[in-house]
Amino acid sequence: MRKFLVFLFLSSFPIFLVGSLMSGETQSSEGTVGIATCKACHPKYYESYAASIHSKKAIPDSPANKDGCESCHGPGAAHLEKMGSGGAGIFIFSKKLADAEQKSARCLSCHSETPRINFWDMGRHRAAGISCDNCHTVHSGTPKNLKARQPDLCFICHLSIRAQQNKQSHHPIKEGKVKCTDCHDSHGGFGTKMIAANSANELCYKCHAEKRGPFFWEHPPVEENCLTCHAPHGSNHSKLLIDKPPKLCQACHDAAGHPGTPYTSFETFRGSATGSKNRMFARGCLNCHSNIHGSMGPSTRGQTFVR
Numbered sequence: 001m002r003k004f005l006v007f008l009f010l011s012s013f014p015i016f017l018v019g020s021l022m023s024g025e026t027q028s029s030e031g032t033v034g035i036a037t038c039k040a041c042h043p044k045y046y047e048s049y050a051a052s053i054h055s056k057k058a059i060p061d062s063p064a065n066k067d068g069c070e071s072c073h074g075p076g077a078a079h080l081e082k083m084g085s086g087g088a089g090i091f092i093f094s095k096k097l098a099d100a101e102q103k104s105a106r107c108l109s110c111h112s113e114t115p116r117i118n119f120w121d122m123g124r125h126r127a128a129g130i131s132c133d134n135c136h137t138v139h140s141g142t143p144k145n146l147k148a149r150q151p152d153l154c155f156i157c158h159l160s161i162r163a164q165q166n167k168q169s170h171h172p173i174k175e176g177k178v179k180c181t182d183c184h185d186s187h188g189g190f191g192t193k194m195i196a197a198n199s200a201n202e203l204c205y206k207c208h209a210e211k212r213g214p215f216f217w218e219h220p221p222v223e224e225n226c227l228t229c230h231a232p233h234g235s236n237h238s239k240l241l242i243d244k245p246p247k248l249c250q251a252c253h254d255a256a257g258h259p260g261t262p263y264t265s266f267e268t269f270r271g272s273a274t275g276s277k278n279r280m281f282a283r284g285c286l287n288c289h290s291n292i293h294g295s296m297g298p299s300t301r302g303q304t305f306v307r
């Protein structure tokens, strides 16, 4: 079937060529043959291109105002000389013939100044040999030319993050309320782990502004790094905690200083001979220390984040 089609193409080829020349197609760069010529043999690819933003003449720097198909695929004259056999003579994006750097370079020839793409060189994706066409397809007509919607797009490769999304407590990413790219610059940026902020805390404050304070009584680990206690993607402990209280708290706070046992022979939960009432209830530090991110409360209550 394919051979037959190729035969059809080739036998009627001179007509196309003349047609495209007569249509007055601008042949801007050397060795290019113009989009009408490509369209004749690759109608499907033409259609998907025509449905994408790249075909829009109204955008000054679009491929439509440069070399059309050949803005990305390179000059096609040699391709035509070989009558298109096996893709010879033209740049193709499939892995076998081009490495990631070469592929991305095609896109970056126009997108190196696009906001959010301009830090591509700093990103982990580039360093890991990922190229634009791992996430984008130019020939689909989908929004932002993406191969799949988020988070499925990212889950193609990030299986461990997908696993974290299935945990009991998780940021509502798979529910579609938060996107991976709300928190990450998938093209690269200044943040560690490509987070879309200068630090983890700055990232969290974007949506959880009330945790920024200022508080009269601050809890040092909160100011320092939210990730000391929280996992960003998912956790089997409630509220995305990396561990369960009291263990979470006792990683830093001495259990002996603030007894974990509600009763001793001298003290009961309700009161005691010594008057000490700072006993834990159901081992839940948070039952009493509920303002764990900081407090405006007065005196000892505030200082110790007690309600």
Ligand code: HEC
Pocket: 006, 009, 010, 013, 033, 034, 035, 037, 038, 039, 040, 041, 042, 069, 070, 073, 075, 076, 077, 079, 080, 083, 084, 085, 086, 087, 088, 090, 091, 092, 093, 094
């Ligand atoms: C005379 C018909 C014809 C014209 C005109 C033509 N091609 Fe092709 N092209 C082919 C054939 C045939 C193949 C081989 C298809 C295959 O092996 O599946 C091919 C292969 C390709 C491939 C690689 C496909 C692959 O999987 O290897 C690309 C990319 C491509 N053409 C782009 C273009 C562009 C861009 C133009 C315009 C500059 C163009 N073609 C003009 C017939 C043509």
Ligand code: HEC
Pocket: 053, 054, 059, 060, 061, 062, 063, 066, 071, 072, 106, 107, 108, 109, 110, 111, 114, 132, 133, 136, 138, 143, 144, 145
């Ligand atoms: C000849 C220049 C040029 C080349 C080459 C080019 N682009 Fe574009 N692209 C543009 C312009 C212009 C726009 C529209 C304005 C913008 O968003 O920057 C655009 C828009 C986009 C968009 C946004 C789509 C949307 O719906 O908003 C994506 C994604 C994109 N390009 C990806 C790519 C990829 C991937 C490549 C390489 C395979 C590529 N571009 C090659 C010029 C180019």
Ligand code: HEC
Pocket: 104, 107, 108, 111, 114, 115, 116, 117, 120, 125, 130, 131, 132, 133, 134, 135, 136, 144, 146, 150, 181, 186, 187
């Ligand atoms: C890891 C996946 C991934 C890779 C690799 C990738 N992109 Fe994107 N790109 C995205 C996603 C996701 C969006 C949509 C962002 C959003 O909706 O917030 C996007 C958006 C864009 C946009 C539109 C920007 C805008 O603000 O509208 C352009 C242009 C673009 N990408 C170009 C590129 C270029 C060029 C490359 C290669 C140098 C590339 N992308 C590599 C995932 C990727």
Ligand code: HEC
Pocket: 035, 038, 039, 042, 045, 046, 047, 049, 054, 063, 068, 069, 070, 071, 072, 073, 091, 092, 093, 094, 133, 136, 137, 138, 139, 140
């Ligand atoms: C903005 C860059 C861009 C433009 C413009 C563009 N393509 Fe492509 N083309 C790609 C990328 C990237 C792929 C890889 C597969 C994908 O993303 O869908 C591709 C794939 C192809 C393929 C399959 C072979 C391969 O390389 O995997 C053909 C054939 C093709 N394009 C033809 C065309 C034709 C014909 C036009 C013009 C009508 C055109 N392309 C315009 C970027 C472009």
Ligand code: HEC
Pocket: 151, 154, 155, 158, 161, 162, 171, 173, 178, 179, 180, 181, 182, 183, 184, 192, 193, 195, 200, 203, 232, 233
């Ligand atoms: C609420 C913000 C947020 C969302 C949404 C988010 N991430 Fe993250 N991600 C982070 C933070 C914060 C880190 C850790 C940064 C650090 O360790 O300094 C991180 C780290 C990562 C890492 C590095 C490896 C690791 O496990 O630490 C990968 C990969 C990653 N995220 C992928 C994703 C993917 C894929 C999605 C979407 C399914 C996603 N992230 C959604 C905030 C987020």
Ligand code: HEC
Pocket: 124, 125, 128, 130, 134, 135, 150, 153, 154, 155, 156, 157, 158, 180, 181, 184, 186, 192, 193, 194, 195
């Ligand atoms: C084609 C596979 C692929 C896709 C699709 C993909 N990634 Fe990645 N990503 C990688 C690889 C490979 C690494 C490097 C892994 C490593 O260093 O362990 C990486 C690393 C990351 C990191 C960690 C950066 C660091 O500094 O450690 C983040 C964050 C990330 N990707 C986010 C995303 C997001 C968000 C998406 C979806 C928009 C996405 N990725 C889609 C392959 C992919």
Ligand code: HEC
Pocket: 169, 170, 171, 172, 177, 178, 179, 182, 183, 200, 201, 203, 204, 205, 206, 207, 208, 226, 227, 230, 231, 232, 238, 239, 240, 241
């Ligand atoms: C893009 C916005 C956004 C960013 C950035 C963000 N979050 Fe969230 N966060 C949400 C949303 C939405 C929810 C769900 C709220 C709800 O269901 O009421 C949530 C819920 C939470 C929860 C409660 C989870 C549960 O199981 O109830 C914690 C804890 C949390 N986020 C911590 C963080 C931390 C730590 C960071 C920084 C690494 C962060 N968030 C960054 C949007 C965000």
Ligand code: HEC
Pocket: 201, 204, 205, 208, 211, 212, 219, 221, 222, 223, 225, 226, 227, 228, 229, 230, 239, 241, 245, 286, 290, 292, 293
């Ligand atoms: C010392 C450990 C610790 C640190 C550090 C920490 N948290 Fe929390 N966070 C908790 C605990 C414990 C809970 C559960 C509170 C509860 O169940 O009543 C929680 C709950 C939350 C919740 C969900 C309930 C609510 O109060 O809205 C959000 C959102 C949250 N934290 C965001 C943050 C942000 C943002 C940061 C960094 C600025 C941060 N946390 C730093 C321990 C911490």
Ligand code: HEC
Pocket: 219, 220, 221, 228, 229, 245, 248, 249, 250, 251, 252, 253, 285, 286, 289, 292, 303, 304, 305
């Ligand atoms: C990463 C270590 C760390 C973790 C985890 C941690 N804290 Fe703290 N916490 C501190 C530091 C440091 C201080 C400041 C001590 C000081 O000012 O003397 C503090 C202060 C406090 C104070 C006030 C003490 C005082 O005398 O002013 C209380 C109460 C407290 N934390 C409770 C908790 C609870 C409850 C948890 C668990 C949800 C927790 N902390 C988790 C490090 C931590």
Ligand code: HEC
Pocket: 246, 249, 250, 253, 257, 258, 260, 277, 278, 279, 280, 281, 283, 284, 285, 286, 287, 288, 289, 300, 304, 306
């Ligand atoms: C029944 C309520 C209650 C519970 C449960 C509780 N606390 Fe307290 N905690 C207090 C009160 C009240 C204070 C104020 C000091 C005082 O009045 O003696 C305090 C003081 C503290 C202090 C500062 C003084 C000191 O002893 O160092 C820390 C730290 C502390 N608690 C940590 C914790 C941790 C960690 C847990 C969980 C293992 C916990 N608390 C469980 C009520 C409680």
